[in-house]
Amino acid sequence: MTKYAKRVYVMEEEAKKLDSLTGNLTSNDIISFAAGAPAKEAYPFDALREISQDVxxxxxxxYESVKYGSAVGFPSLREMVCEELLTPRGLHTKAENVMITSGGIQPMNLLCQLLIDPGxxxxxxxxxxxHTTMIFKMFQAKVxxxxxxxDGMVLEDVEEKIKKYRPKMVYTIPTFQNPTGITMSxxxxRRLAELGSKYDVVILEDDPYREIRYSGEHLLPIKAFDTTGHTVFANSFSKIFSPGSRLxxxxxxxxxxxxxxxxKLGTDTCTNTIAQAIxxxxxxxGYYPDHLKRICDIYRGRRDVMLESIDAYFPERTKHTCPDGGYYVWVELPKSIDATELASRIAKELNICYGIGSAFYSEGAPEGAGRNCMRMNFSGLEQEVIRENVKKLGEFLQEER
Ligand SMILES: Cc1ncc(COP(=O)(O)O)c(C=O)c1O
Structure with missing residues (x-):
């Protein structure tokens, strides 16, 4: 019998949760409010075709675009990140402090390799x-x-737990959080950056949804308040360019x-140079500003329809977040409805799936947390499809009350 590493068994549970969220409890033609993918209409095909010809x-x-690259990434892409993505949002940094990674998820893995010993x-x-807690568990961290x-993480609770547990890291998704859509004030x-410095804890700020804001004002990142180097800012090109690029x-x-x-050198040598070049x-x-505007327009319309439809068709006393951007609405049904238990019946009978609320809680959360909750993704489906299927879902849930 093959003797697998202990971590494989620790990760098994998280992998199952992740599978259920991407909708693979389901058939191909399922209507998925579970996935977290960009709209089909949000890929810049024309630009990509033209750029590929050129590159x-x-x-x-x-040659630069097909040979091995450096572990930290293309110098031109690192500079571009500073000029086009960070400086306009109030984060002034040198290109030398930017590393290009394989997807937005890799920073979590690299940071664990840097900081986390088992326990x-x-x-x-x-x-x-x-997906992130899965990585944390792969490194046998206690989450x-x-x-x-x-307003996001409650910092009195964070500070108390810093004192009690002496953590190595605090992980936060401050803007249009996954799964709730909540934005940290x-x-x-500012105070979270200060806590990192005061207690010598790394604050890992994971901010892949920051750019896709379609109402309200952009907020400074936590990293902008960091004066001691304790905050690490992580981001992704998946939501603003292409998840398949793995940048x-x-x-x-x-x-x-x-x-x-x-x-990084010991992990995957360098990030895909073809993707970096394109x-x-x-x-x-100069394609980005128009592209961003176009995708924000698409998502704004889809969010509005999602919120209107939940209000119109879901059971009375349903609560939901109203995000100013990102991909998700967090829905809290009346306590009597168990959205976790109903998920497979709904998939079978309505051919609809959603993010099962309880899957987003790790151990240590209150018993039964999230069972009446759903993460509803609106980025991937057209407005009419959202309206029609939220109505079907709502009518089903009304009967379950
Ligand atoms: C909060 C959060 N962090 C990181 C990622 C990872 O992004 P990527 O697909 O670029 O690896 C995602 C993707 O959905 C995410 O929601």
Missing amino acids: FQKSAKG DVILVETPTFV VPCVMDD LERR GYLVASDEMIRRLSDI CTEFFKK
């Missing part, structure tokens, strides 16, 4: 993104949930970047 020539630029504690929001309210961002980036102190680049050109040629 893949037997020229210096062409170390990581504080997380509750509920939180399952401790912290309370959230409408500016004041809490992301992180921003960290000089020392951390140096150590992380050794780790993405760099996409920004350099």
